Amino acid sequence: MPQDVVDGAQAAVRLAGGAPLDSVLAVAEPGDWLALDEGVRERFWYAARYLTRWERLAPLPAALGQADEARLALALCHRDGRIRQEALEWAVGHPALLPLIVIRCADWAAPVRERARSLLRGVLGPEAAVRLTPLALQVGRRDRGGFGVETIEASLRGASRDDLAPLLAAPDRSVRRFAHRFAVDRGLLSLAELAQTAAHDTDPAVQDVCATAALAALRHDRSFDVVLPLLLSARNPRTRAAGVTALRSAGRTQQAVGYLGDRSGLVRACARYVLRTDGIDPVRWYRQQVAAPDDAALRPGAVIGLAECGDRADAALLRPLLVHPAAGVRARAVAGLRELECATTQLLRPLLDDPASAVVRETVIALLPSARALPADWLLEHLDAERARHIRLGAFRLLDARGGTEALRAAAELLHDPDPKLRFWAGQCVRRWRPTADAPRGDAEVEELLERTRHLFGPEALRRVKWEAGIAG
Numbered sequence: 201m202p203q204d205v206v207d208g209a210q211a212a213v214r215l216a217g218g219a220p221l222d223s224v225l226a227v228a229e230p231g232d233w234l235a236l237d238e239g240v241r242e243r244f245w246y247a248a249r250y251l252t253r254w255e256r257l258a259p260l261p262a263a264l265g266q267a268d269e270a271r272l273a274l275a276l277c278h279r280d281g282r283i284r285q286e287a288l289e290w291a292v293g294h295p296a297l298l299p300l301i302v303i304r305c306a307d308w309a310a311p312v313r314e315r316a317r318s319l320l321r322g323v324l325g326p327e328a329a330v331r332l333t334p335l336a337l338q339v340g341r342r343d344r345g346g347f348g349v350e351t352i353e354a355s356l357r358g359a360s361r362d363d364l365a366p367l368l369a370a371p372d373r374s375v376r377r378f379a380h381r382f383a384v385d386r387g388l389l390s391l392a393e394l395a396q397t398a399a400h401d402t403d404p405a406v407q408d409v410c411a412t413a414a415l416a417a418l419r420h421d422r423s424f425d426v427v428l429p430l431l432l433s434a435r436n437p438r439t440r441a442a443g444v445t446a447l448r449s450a451g452r453t454q455q456a457v458g459y460l461g462d463r464s465g466l467v468r469a470c471a472r473y474v475l476r477t478d479g480i481d482p483v484r485w486y487r488q489q490v491a492a493p494d495d496a497a498l499r500p501g502a503v504i505g506l507a508e509c510g511d512r513a514d515a516a517l518l519r520p521l522l523v524h525p526a527a528g529v530r531a532r533a534v535a536g537l538r539e540l541e542c543a544t545t546q547l548l549r550p551l552l553d554d555p556a557s558a559v560v561r562e563t564v565i566a567l568l569p570s571a572r573a574l575p576a577d578w579l580l581e582h583l584d585a586e587r588a589r590h591i592r593l594g595a596f597r598l599l600d601a602r603g604g605t606e607a608l609r610a611a612a613e614l615l616h617d618p619d620p621k622l623r624f625w626a627g628q629c630v631r632r633w634r635p636t637a638d639a640p641r642g643d644a645e646v647e648e649l650l651e652r653t654r655h656l657f658g659p660e661a662l663r664r665v666k667w668e669a670g671i672a673g
Contacts, residue, residue, distance in 0.1 A: 215236075230337075303339055320348070438466065515536075521533035535566075
């Protein structure tokens with residue numbers, strides 16, 4: 201729903217004063233209709249107080265004017281179900297009010313709901329179905345809301361690709377998802393359109409639908425020169441992976457070598473699969489890349505790729521990369537050593553001071569299982585405000601993983617950190633802190649730290665934590 205939808209209560213007031221619908225609502229915006237429905241029924245139902253007796257609508261002419269449509273729109277949203285049901289009869293034949301009939305198809309009152317559904321079945325054609333799809337999808341998220349979507353789908357069965365064009369290009373991604381799934385099921389999109397959408401749409405779900413459909417279509421239409429460049433150049437990893445997989449069907453397995461070092465693990469795995477089906481061992485390529493003397497040519501994806509399909513002996517090739525000039529290579533070397541279970545505390549400790557946040561992040565992940573083996577005082581030194589933020593964060597994560605007094609001490613220290621997020625995380629750590637089983641009961645330092653941070657606890661919570669720590673009072 202857009203952020204700038206109308207205020208439903210204010211819209212109800214204006215309609216009650218006789219303002220035309222299109223001057224009060226953006227009639228193409230589903231959110232405006234839903235806001236009006238809520239505003240009349242829940243927040244400002246007395247805007248339609250002159251409709252508390254339905255006889256007041258009896259004089260409405262067969263050809264409704266703008267004021268009559270506004271009046272009827274209020275009745276369709278009225279709190280009284282009898283008024284809503286009777287208003288449905290008057291709304292037939294007035295396309296401007298179709299959105300409210302769609303909303304009433306999910307009405308909580310069964311007579312209103314069934315009458316609205318009966319009316320919608322009779323009046324909904326392909327053109328109206330396209331126009332109402334965004335609203336029907338939003339209503340479809342409600343209880344009893346599925347009918348509108350099902351009716352829309354039934355009405356669109358005879359629609360052409362051009363009819364669906366507004367939905368395929370809609371800014372709302374839920375609408376685009378619906379439209380592309382529907383179009384793919386009906387076979388309305390060409391192979392080139394599927395590949396273009398898979399490569400350029402901003403929604404991963406739409407990309408997946410179109411990439412999968414494009415691969416299926418390639419079994420019959422062998423237009424690899426049209427499809428593969430689009431899939432292989434896509435930013436989305438799943439789309440690139442689909443393109444790499446298609447290289448096998450195209451008889452271009454050698455081209456998969458270029459994707460062994462891709463930044464995405466999924467793409468790398470697909471490239472290895474394609475090469476292995478052609479009898480090519482990707483491990484040899486990885487080893488050659490990692491051992492190459494040209495530092496500028498080494499891709500981070502090749503480093504982690506070696507760990508993904510190599511063995512523990514390959515750790516010897518990864519260790520020298522911990523001092524590589526490229527931060528991405530250093531980070532992937534740490535991740536690779538962790539993958540091979542060769543990431544020792546002694547080896548990785550110096551990297552907690554690395555100037556690159558990605559390296560420190562990977563180092564912390566590797567060191568978390570052995571956090572209690574690291575010197576607590578050394579980690580506390582890394583909380584100094586003069587250190588880079590990512591270093592302070594890494595040290596705090598390791599101290600928090602240690603638990604016990606060191607974790608509480610670190611959190612209390614960071615409560616005064618210049619970074620607001622670190623202060624927030626430190627406060628969370630204090631609130632959930634509990635003494636470890638091996639901590640001495642009645643520890644004076646713990647008592648002092650809890651007193652320093654008592655503003656973060658309620659009286660009962662503080663009393664409970666102190667009791668668990670063996671501290672009186």
